[in-house]
Amino acid sequence: MQLRFTPEEEAFRTELREFFTTEIPEDIRRRNAEGKLKYPEDLVTTTQILNRRGIAVPAWPVEAGGQDWTPVQHHIWREEMALNFVPDLLPFNAGMVGPVIAHFGNDEQKEKFLPVTANLDLWWCQGFSEPEAGSDLASLKTRAVRDGDHYVVNGQKTWTTLGQFADWIFMLVRTDPDVKKQAGISFLLIDLNTPGIEMRPIQLIDGSHEVNEVFFSDVRVPVENLVGEENQGWTIAKFLLGNERSGIARVGFTKTKLARAKKLAAEITTPTGTLLDDPAIASRLADLENQLLALEITQLRVVAGSANGKQNPASSLLKLRGSQLQQDAMELLADIAGPDSLPVAGVDAALANGTADVDSPVWAQLAVPDYLNYRKVTIYGGSSEVQRQIIDKAVLGL
Amino acid sequence: MEFDLSEEQVMLRDTVRSVLTSAYDVERLRAVTDTDLGWSREVWNSLAEIGILGLVFSEDDGGMGAGHEELSVVMEEFGASLAPEPLLGSVVVPGLLVAATADDATRADIIGGLSSGERLLAFAHTEAGDRWPHAAVATTATDGALTGTKTLVDHGDCADAFIVSARDADGAVGLYLVAADAEGLVRTAYRTHDRRRGAQVSLANTPGIRLGSGDASQIIADVEVSTQSALCAEAVGATTRTLEMTTGYLKSRKQFGVPLATFQALAHRAADMFASAELARSMSTYFTASLADGDYDPIIASRAKLQVCRSARHVGQEGVQMHGGIGMTAEYPVAHYVSRLTAIAHTLGDADAHLARLSGSIKDWDMVTVG
Numbered sequence: 001m002q003l004r005f006t007p008e009e010e011a012f013r014t015e016l017r018e019f020f021t022t023e024i025p026e027d028i029r030r031r032n033a034e035g036k037l038k039y040p041e042d043l044v045t046t047t048q049i050l051n052r053r054g055i056a057v058p059a060w061p062v063e064a065g066g067q068d069w070t071p072v073q074h075h076i077w078r079e080e081m082a083l084n085f086v087p088d089l090l091p092f093n094a095g096m097v098g099p100v101i102a103h104f105g106n107d108e109q110k111e112k113f114l115p116v117t118a119n120l121d122l123w124w125c126q127g128f129s130e131p132e133a134g135s136d137l138a139s140l141k142t143r144a145v146r147d148g149d150h151y152v153v154n155g156q157k158t159w160t161t162l163g164q165f166a167d168w169i170f171m172l173v174r175t176d177p178d179v180k181k182q183a184g185i186s187f188l189l190i191d192l193n194t195p196g197i198e199m200r201p202i203q204l205i206d207g208s209h210e211v212n213e214v215f216f217s218d219v220r221v222p223v224e225n226l227v228g229e230e231n232q233g234w235t236i237a238k239f240l241l242g243n244e245r246s247g248i249a250r251v252g253f254t255k256t257k258l259a260r261a262k263k264l265a266a267e268i269t270t271p272t273g274t275l276l277d278d279p280a281i282a283s284r285l286a287d288l289e290n291q292l293l294a295l296e297i298t299q300l301r302v303v304a305g306s307a308n309g310k311q312n313p314a315s316s317l318l319k320l321r322g323s324q325l326q327q328d329a330m331e332l333l334a335d336i337a338g339p340d341s342l343p344v345a346g347v348d349a350a351l352a353n354g355t356a357d358v359d360s361p362v363w364a365q366l367a368v369p370d371y372l373n374y375r376k377v378t379i380y381g382g383s384s385e386v387q388r389q390i391i392d393k394a395v396l397g398l
Numbered sequence: 399m400e401f402d403l404s405e406e407q408v409m410l411r412d413t414v415r416s417v418l419t420s421a422y423d424v425e426r427l428r429a430v431t432d433t434d435l436g437w438s439r440e441v442w443n444s445l446a447e448i449g450i451l452g453l454v455f456s457e458d459d460g461g462m463g464a465g466h467e468e469l470s471v472v473m474e475e476f477g478a479s480l481a482p483e484p485l486l487g488s489v490v491v492p493g494l495l496v497a498a499t500a501d502d503a504t505r506a507d508i509i510g511g512l513s514s515g516e517r518l519l520a521f522a523h524t525e526a527g528d529r530w531p532h533a534a535v536a537t538t539a540t541d542g543a544l545t546g547t548k549t550l551v552d553h554g555d556c557a558d559a560f561i562v563s564a565r566d567a568d569g570a571v572g573l574y575l576v577a578a579d580a581e582g583l584v585r586t587a588y589r590t591h592d593r594r595r596g597a598q599v600s601l602a603n604t605p606g607i608r609l610g611s612g613d614a615s616q617i618i619a620d621v622e623v624s625t626q627s628a629l630c631a632e633a634v635g636a637t638t639r640t641l642e643m644t645t646g647y648l649k650s651r652k653q654f655g656v657p658l659a660t661f662q663a664l665a666h667r668a669a670d671m672f673a674s675a676e677l678a679r680s681m682s683t684y685f686t687a688s689l690a691d692g693d694y695d696p697i698i699a700s701r702a703k704l705q706v707c708r709s710a711r712h713v714g715q716e717g718v719q720m721h722g723g724i725g726m727t728a729e730y731p732v733a734h735y736v737s738r739l740t741a742i743a744h745t746l747g748d749a750d751a752h753l754a755r756l757s758g759s760i761k762d763w764d765m766v767t768v769g
């Protein structure tokens with residue numbers, strides 16, 4: 001057993017930290033820490049700085065621009081990004097469509113898409129879910145019918161995150177309705193400027209606009225935009241969703257939230273000291289810190305055990321617990337904010353998502369909207385219920 | 399023992415329910431809460447007409463002479479329909495303070511106006527850094543002129559006058575009636591995450607009229623206990639409605655070719671939500687009944703609010719989770735309930751605060767005496 005990182009790994013960590021803290025603009029990292037990133041600029045700037053250094057897409061195959069890192073190095077990279085408030089890379093590019101094209105795409109597709117995807121010159125969104133196909137993704141209905149050297153696409157996608165900034169969408173479409181539902185699905189890349197596409201915003205409970213509905217009517221897509229074989233889409237989707245899950249535990253992110261919670265609780269005075277002296281708050285924090293440590297060590301075990309590059313089914317456990325801990329941290333912050341969390345906007349600025357010009361601190365005003373927003377993390381990327389089923393089947397053999 | 403509502407209480411509930419359910423569905427609710435005022439004058443007038451605004455005040459003062467049980471019945475309906483009308487903030491809380499302190503003429507005048515819906519008051523008490531149970535009251539009153547800043551004044555944006563707590567030269571806390579247009583008063587209105595309204599109010603040598611004499615701290619504490627009971631009842635209404643919405647959704651939403659309700663992993667959790675909601679209802683009922691007995695016991699208040707906050711959070715979070723993506727949206731009501739329940743938790747002490755109070759005095763009682 002070897003619990004400590006090697007001196008080389010420590011050196012690697014120091015080098016990354018130095019790069020992140022000197023090269024990624026301070027104001028972007030500060031905005032990220034406060035939960036107020038500017039979209040899309042902050043993400044584009046960050047990605048391009050990282051990409052110049054060759055560390056925007058380290059998980060991709062080396063020939064596609066990735067790094068020959070050990071799983072532990074990947075872990076350190078991810079953790080240092082979070083601890084230094086470097087914004088998460090756009091998951092649709094870095095974690096989803098990039099690896100898919102690198103593994104399943106043909107040479108022209110690789111050449112055309114990989115460099116611009118890594119550099120975020122092209123912003124992707126994910127068109128998997130439909131109103132009737134959420135957890136049961138394979139029941140999706142959006143049709144793509146071959147017509148000469150085009151597919152004609154009709155249907156509706158929903159929950160497309162950050163689609164309002166996207167140039168292209170990668171989609172699961174039904175190309176054969178007459179076979180078992182998993183067998184008739186294909187993976188298609190679609191330029192959002194193609195006629196027949198309409199995107200409408202969905203407002204979430206915290207007032208944010210981060211998801212959209214996308215409607216397709218007779219959208220003509222060149223056949224060259226099919227990735228892999230026709231009707232091979234489900235295999236690709238499973239590959240992609242496996243990747244999506246592994247980065248989703250976000251231990252580093254939760255660490256920064258708990259550290260913040262502790263600091264803020266210590267700053268709030270009560271008649272008997274500070275909120276951090278309050279046994280109820282203190283024991284919640286201690287408990288969460290401990291659960292987070294348990295998750296982190298579990299993650300390291302998974303990381304250390306996945307050296308052969310195969311997905312470990314325990315990654316579902318990381319998603320399951322990691323998302324709950326993110327939520328618990330946001331919930332604790334909301335409770336530390338207490339009554340100061342009530343004001344969130346001026347009276348004339350209902351939709352402006354600003355903050356109210358009153359004595360409640362800004363972090364407190366953002367606390368409940370953040371808490372509400374983070375209820376999403378146990379729903380998307382495979383809900384907690386779906387993760388439990390994967391564990392039941394693939395790990396426990398139930 | 400008698401846990402059922404009386405015939406009159408059932409009638410009261412049904413009347414309020416019919417006014418609020420015909421006024422609000424999620425779309426109308428969003429439309430109304432998007433306006434500057436954030437609530438509907440029309441609904442307000444209907445509530446005044448059926449006597450809801452004057453419910454808790456004595457008949458001599460122009461009220462209905464009903465009590466806490468009736469208020470709880472009404473608040474539960476407000477919670478169930480998410481009605482944004484400021485019954486507590488603009489009428490009940492300031493009205494109870496006035497009823498407890500003002501002389502006969504002032505009292506009848508103010509409460510008559512509150513009951514008829516013509517007057518809107520607000521209680522300006524909290525200051526920056528205060529959180530229940532602690533209120534420092536640094537605002538001062540010198541010869542009837544008030545100076546200080548009151549934050550988080552529930553519905554202070556629309557009040558035509560404030561009941562302001564301020565410290566007199568001798569250190570006593572007094573309650574002052576201050577007109578909204580009084581000299582030196584500046585208010586900054588804000589919106590809350592649960593789509594309600596409030597204001598920060600600053601006073602600089604602002605004239606006010608002292609209500610009653612002596613120290614009002616105990617009166618304030620008692621009114622807070624009443625408010626906590628009303629909030630518990632509102633939370634019970636919202637929690638129960640969240641549970642109903644969720645079970646309805648589980649029955650209608652299909653995935654994998656069957657209703658979600660057929661997945662035991664979800665159905666069992668709905669059963670747990672039910673258990674949570676019922677425990678909250680029990681504690682809220684117990685709390686209301688204690689007030690009806692004239693017992694303004696802060697320990698009972700803490701016991702009830704602890705359970706209600708816990709249940710509300712459990713039911714709210716599970717409600718959103720079981721709705722999936724739809725549960726996250728502003729077009730669908732379930733998350734609005736969660737937002738309101740969160741705001742209720744953060745008003746006059748959340749679960750942690752009440753747990754801290756209870757654990758701080760755990761040695762002072764025995765739950766049972768054995769042997």
Ligand SMILES: Cc1cc2nc3c(=O)[nH]c(=O)nc-3n(C[C@H](O)[C@H](O)[C@H](O)COP(=O)(O)OP(=O)(O)OC[C@H]3O[C@@H](n4cnc5c(N)ncnc54)[C@H](O)[C@@H]3O)c2cc1C
Pocket residue numbers: 125126127128129131133134135136158159160161162211376379380381382383384385386651653654658661663664719720721722723724726
């Ligand atoms: C903020 C947000 C962003 C998203 N971004 C994207 C995106 O960019 N692109 C995209 O394609 N999709 C996206 N999604 C969609 C997301 O993947 C789906 O919401 C998710 O798959 C759940 O589907 P659903 O919402 O239809 O819920 P449903 O499938 O209807 O599920 C409702 C509830 O039932 C549970 N459930 C369902 N089936 C079972 C079962 N068999 N056993 C037990 N429990 C079950 C679920 O876990 C959930 O709790 C996003 C969702 C959200 C909320």
